[in-house]
Amino acid sequence: MRTIPKDLTATIRDVGAFVVLTHIHPDGDALGSLLAFAEIMETLGKRVFCYLEEPVTSLYDFLPDSMRIHTDLADLLRFIEEADGQVAAISLDCGDCDRMGENQEELLKIHPFLAIDHHRAHRQYGDLRWIDPDCSSTGEMVYELAQVLGADISATCAFNLYVAISTDTGSFRYESTTSRTLMIAADLVARGVRPDEVASHLHENFTLQRLKLMELVLSTLKLHESGQLAFIQVTRDMFERSGANFQDVEGFIDYPRSLRSVKVAAFMKEGKDGQISVSLRAKGECDVAEVAQSFGGGGHRNAAGFRFVGKTVDEAQAEVLAALIKALKN
C-alpha cells in the first residue's frame, strides 16, 4: 500500500464537488483514471464534473461512461457556480499544466487544485499533490486512493482502472510493473474485469489503413552500427497512400525495437506542417533522453523524443543518425 499525503485525502473527504481533469490527447491511463476517480467520488456522495477540451476519440469511446466527459467550458463554469464555492479541481495523469489545454488558466483558478500523477517530471503545479513515479500508472494510484478512502470499486470502475494500468504498463510488460501492480490487476479481475475484453479494445481496434501504413513504414527499416541502431520513418506521402492518420503510427517503433540486435530505435515522422518529430527508444545502457535533450526535447532514459522545424527529412535524418551513433559509442 502506498503512502498518500494526508492533507490530500482529508481534502478529498471534505470537498462536496469535484472538477476532474486530465491532459489533452489523453491515453488509456488518463481517461481510465479520470472516469474511475469520478465514479469513486460519486460513490462517496460527491458531485462530479469531468472536463476535457476535446471529445474522446473513437479509440477510447469503449470506456464505460466516456460520454459523461464534458467539453464545454461554459458548462464547467456553471457547475462551479452552482457548487457555491464548495468545489475542488483535480488533475489526473497530467505532469505539466500546459498539457491541460487552452483553458488551463481558467482551470487553475479553481482552489483547492489537487494533482495525482506518476510522472517523474511532474511540474509541481496545484495546491496539493500526490506524485509517485514508482507507481506504474495513475490508474494504480486511483485504486490505492479508493482503498484508503474505503470507497467501493464497482465493475465499471474496475474496468476503467484496468484499462488505465494495462495501457501504461504495455499489458504488464514494462519495467514499471511491480508485484503490487499485478495484485491490483488480480483484484480488478476478481471484480468482474475480463482481461481479454480490455486487450481486444486496446489491441484489436485497428484500421486497414493502419496495417497498410505499417507495411509502408516497415519497408523503410534500415540498420546501422552492426544492427545496433534501427531507423524507420513515415512520410506525408505514406499517410496519403495508406489513408492512415497520425494517430495510427502509435506503437510502430516497437517493431524495430523488437529486433534482438537493436540497442536504439528511432522513428522519424513527417508532420503536416513541415515539422519532423522523432521518437527514440533504447534497450539496456544507452540513454536516449540525453540525445533528445541535445535537440531540445526530453523524456525518459529508455523512451524520449523531440522535434525539428525547418529541416528536410534527409537533413534531419543525418543529424539524428550522427547523434545516436555517438551515444551508442559512449
Add this chain to the structure above:
Amino acid sequence: MRTIPKDLTATIRDVGAFVVLTHIHPDGDALGSLLAFAEIMETLGKRVFCYLEEPVTSLYDFLPDSMRIHTDLADLLRFIEEADGQVAAISLDCGDCDRMGENQEELLKIHPFLAIDHHRAHRQYGDLRWIDPDCSSTGEMVYELAQVLGADISATCAFNLYVAISTDTGSFRYESTTSRTLMIAADLVARGVRPDEVASHLHENFTLQRLKLMELVLSTLKLHESGQLAFIQVTRDMFERSGANFQDVEGFIDYPRSLRSVKVAAFMKEGKDGQISVSLRAKGECDVAEVAQSFGGGGHRNAAGFRFVGKTVDEAQAEVLAALIKALKN
C-alpha cells in the same frame, strides 16, 4: 487454489527420480514448466532427468538452466537403469502423446507415467493425470503443485514459471487469464522476476529476416465480407526472399486479427513439402474449430488450424474462403 488429484501428489512425493518431458517444438509454457518442475523436484531432494528430442532453439535459450535438457536417448536409458526401477516419468503441457516425438514408445514404457496439462483436448494417456483446462497455462499448474507440496520457489524457478504463464496468456491478454493467474504472477514478481526482462526475451528477440517477412506477408492482406474476414498468406518464395524460417511467422495472424472490423482471420502457410497449413482465429461468436474440423484439423473455438496436402495455394485458398464465409453467415 486448484484441486490436484491426491494420487498424483502422493506419487510425486514418493518417487525418488523423475524423467521430465514435454512436447516437441516446445513453446515458453512447455519449456518453462519443464524447467520449473525439474527444479522444484530437486529442492525436494529428488533426482531429475529432463529430456527433449531436439535441442532448445535460440528463441528460448535465455531460460535459466535450459542447457540441462538432454537430447540423447541413451543417456535417458542410463538414468532409468541407475535409478533402479525407482523412477517415474512426467509429461508437462503435452496434450497428445504423439507430440512427445519419435521415441514416444520408449518413453511411455516408464511407469508410473504422470501427465500435467491444461489442454482441453488432452488424449488421456499416462497412469495418473491432472488435466485442468481452466488453468491459463501448465506453468500455473506447476506453481499450484509447488504450493501443495510445500516446495520453495527460487528466483530462477519463478522466472521459468513467469515465462510459461506469460507465453500462454499472451502477456495476460487472453481469455484464460484469471484473477488467480495474476495473483500468481504478482507472487513470482515478489520472488524477483522482472516483467520487463521476460517481455524483452519473449517480444524483443526477433531477426531482421522476420521483420522483412512481416512486410511481405502484410502486403498479401485481403479483406472479404465487408471487412469481417481477413486473409494473409506466406509462400515459399517469401521465405526465400526474406531469409526467414517457418518459426518466424509465429504471431503474424495477430495483425489481421487486430483489425476492428475482423471477425475471422486466416493465415495460409506454404510449407517446404507442398503441404499448406492454415491457422484460423475468431473474435466473438464464430466457431473456427468447426471449420478446422471440416478440413480434418482441430483446435479451440477461437483458435484452430488444419493442413492441406496435394492442393495448389489457389485451390486451397478458394476452399478455405468458401468455408469461412459460410461459417460467418451461420
